[in-house]
Amino acid sequence: DIVMTQSPDSLAVSLGERATINCKSSQTVLYSSDNKNNLAWYQQKPGQPPKLLIYWASTRESGVPDRFSGSGSGTDFTLTISSLQAEDVAVYYCQQYYNIPRTFGQGTKVEIK
Amino acid sequence: EVQLVESGGGLVQPGGSLRLSCAASGFTFSNYGMNWVRQAPGKGLEWVSYISSNSGIIHYADSVKGRFTISRDNAKNSLYLQMNSLRAEDTAVYYCARSKGHLDNWGQGTLVTASS
Numbered sequence: 001d002i003v004m005t006q007s008p009d010s011l012a013v014s015l016g017e018r019a020t021i022n023c024k025s026s027q028t029v030l031y032s033s034d035n036k037n038n039l040a041w042y043q044q045k046p047g048q049p050p051k052l053l054i055y056w057a058s059t060r061e062s063g064v065p066d067r068f069s070g071s072g073s074g075t076d077f078t079l080t081i082s083s084l085q086a087e088d089v090a091v092y093y094c095q096q097y098y099n100i101p102r103t104f105g106q107g108t109k110v111e112i113k
Numbered sequence: 114e115v116q117l118v119e120s121g122g123g124l125v126q127p128g129g130s131l132r133l134s135c136a137a138s139g140f141t142f143s144n145y146g147m148n149w150v151r152q153a154p155g156k157g158l159e160w161v162s163y164i165s166s167n168s169g170i171i172h173y174a175d176s177v178k179g180r181f182t183i184s185r186d187n188a189k190n191s192l193y194l195q196m197n198s199l200r201a202e203d204t205a206v207y208y209c210a211r212s213k214g215h216l217d218n219w220g221q222g223t224l225v226t227a228s229s
Contacts, residue, residue, distance in 0.1 A: 052217050100163070
Protein backbone atom coordinates (compact mmCIF):
# COMPACT_ATOMS: atom_id res chain seq x y z
CA ASP A 1 0.00 0.00 0.00
CA ILE A 2 1.13 3.57 -0.65
CA VAL A 3 1.47 5.43 2.63
CA MET A 4 0.63 9.13 2.51
CA THR A 5 2.22 11.28 5.21
CA GLN A 6 1.17 14.88 5.73
CA SER A 7 3.02 17.56 7.64
CA PRO A 8 2.37 19.30 9.86
CA ASP A 9 -0.55 17.68 11.68
CA SER A 10 -1.86 21.14 12.46
CA LEU A 11 -0.95 24.74 11.85
CA ALA A 12 -2.20 28.16 12.91
CA VAL A 13 -1.88 31.01 10.45
CA SER A 14 -2.88 34.65 10.67
CA LEU A 15 -5.61 35.91 8.39
CA GLY A 16 -4.15 36.95 5.06
CA GLU A 17 -0.97 34.95 5.57
CA ARG A 18 0.21 31.90 3.64
CA ALA A 19 -0.50 28.36 4.75
CA THR A 20 1.55 25.46 3.41
CA ILE A 21 0.75 21.78 3.82
CA ASN A 22 3.07 19.01 2.68
CA CYS A 23 2.22 15.50 1.57
CA LYS A 24 4.72 12.74 0.94
CA SER A 25 3.92 9.38 -0.64
CA SER A 26 5.91 6.21 0.10
CA GLN A 27 6.26 5.57 -3.63
CA THR A 28 5.76 7.57 -6.78
CA VAL A 29 2.22 8.46 -7.86
CA LEU A 30 3.41 9.73 -11.24
CA TYR A 31 2.29 7.71 -14.25
CA SER A 32 5.13 7.88 -16.75
CA SER A 33 2.76 7.04 -19.62
CA ASP A 34 0.87 10.34 -19.34
CA ASN A 35 3.15 12.29 -16.99
CA LYS A 36 0.27 12.87 -14.55
CA ASN A 37 0.56 12.78 -10.79
CA ASN A 38 -2.40 10.85 -9.35
CA LEU A 39 -2.72 13.06 -6.29
CA ALA A 40 -5.73 15.00 -4.99
CA TRP A 41 -6.36 17.43 -2.15
CA TYR A 42 -9.62 17.69 -0.20
CA GLN A 43 -10.98 20.17 2.33
CA GLN A 44 -13.29 19.04 5.11
CA LYS A 45 -15.08 21.50 7.35
CA PRO A 46 -16.70 20.35 10.61
CA GLY A 47 -19.88 18.39 10.05
CA GLN A 48 -19.46 18.39 6.29
CA PRO A 49 -18.25 15.83 3.73
CA PRO A 50 -14.87 16.33 2.08
CA LYS A 51 -14.73 18.67 -0.89
CA LEU A 52 -12.35 18.23 -3.81
CA LEU A 53 -9.94 21.16 -4.17
CA ILE A 54 -7.11 19.95 -6.41
CA TYR A 55 -6.55 16.94 -8.67
CA TRP A 56 -3.66 15.77 -10.84
CA ALA A 57 -1.60 17.45 -8.11
CA SER A 58 -2.08 20.95 -9.47
CA THR A 59 -5.42 21.28 -11.31
CA ARG A 60 -7.91 23.36 -9.36
CA GLU A 61 -11.46 22.03 -9.28
CA SER A 62 -14.09 24.29 -10.81
CA GLY A 63 -15.29 26.92 -8.34
CA VAL A 64 -12.31 26.60 -5.99
CA PRO A 65 -10.79 30.02 -5.19
CA ASP A 66 -7.45 30.69 -6.83
CA ARG A 67 -5.80 31.25 -3.45
CA PHE A 68 -5.61 27.44 -3.33
CA SER A 69 -2.80 25.90 -5.36
CA GLY A 70 -1.12 22.52 -5.58
CA SER A 71 2.39 21.64 -6.62
CA GLY A 72 4.90 18.83 -6.60
CA SER A 73 5.63 15.65 -8.47
CA GLY A 74 6.59 12.05 -7.89
CA THR A 75 6.48 11.63 -4.11
CA ASP A 76 6.45 15.17 -2.70
CA PHE A 77 3.49 17.52 -2.91
CA THR A 78 2.34 20.80 -1.42
CA LEU A 79 -0.99 22.52 -0.95
CA THR A 80 -0.69 26.28 -0.54
CA ILE A 81 -3.32 28.72 0.61
CA SER A 82 -1.83 32.02 -0.47
CA SER A 83 -3.90 34.30 1.77
CA LEU A 84 -5.80 32.50 4.52
CA GLN A 85 -9.44 33.45 4.95
CA ALA A 86 -11.67 32.66 7.91
CA GLU A 87 -13.70 30.22 5.80
CA ASP A 88 -10.56 28.16 5.10
CA VAL A 89 -10.51 26.77 8.65
CA ALA A 90 -10.78 23.04 7.99
CA VAL A 91 -8.92 19.76 7.85
CA TYR A 92 -7.09 19.11 4.59
CA TYR A 93 -6.31 15.67 3.20
CA CYS A 94 -4.15 14.47 0.35
CA GLN A 95 -5.05 11.24 -1.45
CA GLN A 96 -3.37 9.08 -4.04
CA TYR A 97 -5.34 7.40 -6.81
CA TYR A 98 -2.31 5.81 -8.45
CA ASN A 99 -3.26 2.34 -7.29
CA ILE A 100 -5.49 0.26 -5.06
CA PRO A 101 -6.07 0.67 -2.19
CA ARG A 102 -6.69 4.39 -2.49
CA THR A 103 -5.02 5.97 0.51
CA PHE A 104 -5.33 9.29 2.31
CA GLY A 105 -2.95 11.29 4.40
CA GLN A 106 -3.81 11.59 8.09
CA GLY A 107 -5.07 15.16 7.65
CA THR A 108 -3.79 18.62 8.53
CA LYS A 109 -5.91 20.91 10.67
CA VAL A 110 -5.69 24.59 9.69
CA GLU A 111 -6.70 27.21 12.25
CA ILE A 112 -6.54 30.96 12.60
CA LYS A 113 -3.74 32.37 14.76
CA GLU B 114 -26.37 19.62 -9.98
CA VAL B 115 -24.74 16.39 -8.87
CA GLN B 116 -26.44 14.92 -5.81
CA LEU B 117 -25.49 11.84 -3.82
CA VAL B 118 -27.73 10.88 -0.90
CA GLU B 119 -26.79 8.03 1.41
CA SER B 120 -29.23 6.12 3.58
CA GLY B 121 -29.46 2.93 5.59
CA GLY B 122 -27.15 3.70 8.47
CA GLY B 123 -28.04 3.03 12.07
CA LEU B 124 -27.20 1.13 15.24
CA VAL B 125 -26.40 -2.56 14.82
CA GLN B 126 -24.95 -5.14 17.18
CA PRO B 127 -21.48 -6.51 16.47
CA GLY B 128 -21.84 -9.46 14.12
CA GLY B 129 -24.91 -7.96 12.52
CA SER B 130 -25.60 -6.72 9.01
CA LEU B 131 -26.63 -3.50 7.37
CA ARG B 132 -27.19 -2.38 3.79
CA LEU B 133 -26.31 1.15 2.77
CA SER B 134 -27.74 2.87 -0.29
CA CYS B 135 -26.63 5.92 -2.25
CA ALA B 136 -29.12 7.59 -4.58
CA ALA B 137 -27.50 9.54 -7.40
CA SER B 138 -28.96 12.34 -9.49
CA GLY B 139 -27.87 15.22 -11.69
CA PHE B 140 -25.49 13.17 -13.84
CA THR B 141 -25.39 10.04 -15.97
CA PHE B 142 -24.77 7.53 -13.19
CA SER B 143 -23.94 4.66 -15.54
CA ASN B 144 -20.91 6.55 -16.88
CA TYR B 145 -19.02 6.76 -13.58
CA GLY B 146 -17.20 4.51 -11.18
CA MET B 147 -18.30 4.92 -7.57
CA ASN B 148 -16.69 4.54 -4.17
CA TRP B 149 -17.48 4.14 -0.50
CA VAL B 150 -15.25 6.03 1.91
CA ARG B 151 -15.67 6.00 5.68
CA GLN B 152 -14.61 8.18 8.58
CA ALA B 153 -14.56 6.90 12.15
CA PRO B 154 -15.57 9.47 14.79
CA GLY B 155 -12.85 12.08 15.13
CA LYS B 156 -10.59 10.23 12.70
CA GLY B 157 -9.38 10.57 9.11
CA LEU B 158 -10.70 9.24 5.83
CA GLU B 159 -10.48 5.57 4.86
CA TRP B 160 -11.31 4.31 1.39
CA VAL B 161 -13.55 1.21 1.58
CA SER B 162 -14.54 0.03 -1.89
CA TYR B 163 -14.78 0.87 -5.60
CA ILE B 164 -17.05 -0.34 -8.39
CA SER B 165 -16.63 0.53 -12.06
CA SER B 166 -19.40 1.96 -14.19
CA ASN B 167 -20.55 -1.45 -15.50
CA SER B 168 -19.73 -3.38 -12.29
CA GLY B 169 -16.95 -5.20 -14.12
CA ILE B 170 -14.21 -4.04 -11.74
CA ILE B 171 -14.60 -4.16 -7.98
CA HIS B 172 -12.03 -3.49 -5.26
CA TYR B 173 -12.10 -3.57 -1.47
CA ALA B 174 -9.89 -2.43 1.35
CA ASP B 175 -8.32 -5.36 3.18
CA SER B 176 -10.15 -4.29 6.34
CA VAL B 177 -13.55 -5.12 4.80
CA LYS B 178 -12.71 -7.80 2.24
CA GLY B 179 -14.92 -10.87 2.64
CA ARG B 180 -17.43 -9.00 4.83
CA PHE B 181 -18.63 -6.11 2.65
CA THR B 182 -20.09 -6.27 -0.86
CA ILE B 183 -20.42 -3.29 -3.17
CA SER B 184 -22.99 -3.28 -5.96
CA ARG B 185 -24.93 -0.89 -8.14
CA ASP B 186 -28.15 -0.69 -10.15
CA ASN B 187 -27.68 1.69 -13.05
CA ALA B 188 -31.38 1.52 -13.93
CA LYS B 189 -32.17 2.89 -10.47
CA ASN B 190 -29.18 5.27 -10.28
CA SER B 191 -28.20 3.62 -7.03
CA LEU B 192 -25.09 2.36 -5.29
CA TYR B 193 -25.13 -0.12 -2.42
CA LEU B 194 -22.89 -1.49 0.29
CA GLN B 195 -23.90 -4.72 1.98
CA MET B 196 -22.07 -4.94 5.30
CA ASN B 197 -21.98 -8.26 7.14
CA SER B 198 -20.20 -9.43 10.29
CA LEU B 199 -19.95 -5.87 11.49
CA ARG B 200 -17.34 -5.02 14.08
CA ALA B 201 -16.99 -2.15 16.52
CA GLU B 202 -14.18 -0.77 14.36
CA ASP B 203 -16.58 -0.41 11.42
CA THR B 204 -18.33 2.39 13.31
CA ALA B 205 -18.06 5.42 11.04
CA VAL B 206 -19.79 7.84 8.75
CA TYR B 207 -19.96 6.21 5.34
CA TYR B 208 -19.78 8.44 2.28
CA CYS B 209 -20.45 7.54 -1.31
CA ALA B 210 -18.29 9.42 -3.77
CA ARG B 211 -18.18 9.70 -7.55
CA SER B 212 -14.93 8.67 -9.12
CA LYS B 213 -12.80 10.12 -11.87
CA GLY B 214 -9.77 8.64 -10.19
CA HIS B 215 -10.04 11.51 -7.80
CA LEU B 216 -13.34 11.78 -5.92
CA ASP B 217 -15.10 14.80 -7.32
CA ASN B 218 -18.47 14.62 -5.60
CA TRP B 219 -19.42 13.28 -2.16
CA GLY B 220 -22.66 12.64 -0.36
CA GLN B 221 -23.42 13.92 3.13
CA GLY B 222 -22.79 10.51 4.65
CA THR B 223 -24.70 8.04 6.82
CA LEU B 224 -23.63 6.99 10.30
CA VAL B 225 -23.13 3.31 11.08
CA THR B 226 -22.66 2.36 14.71
CA ALA B 227 -21.72 -1.21 15.60
CA SER B 228 -22.19 -1.51 19.33
CA SER B 229 -23.93 -3.70 21.89
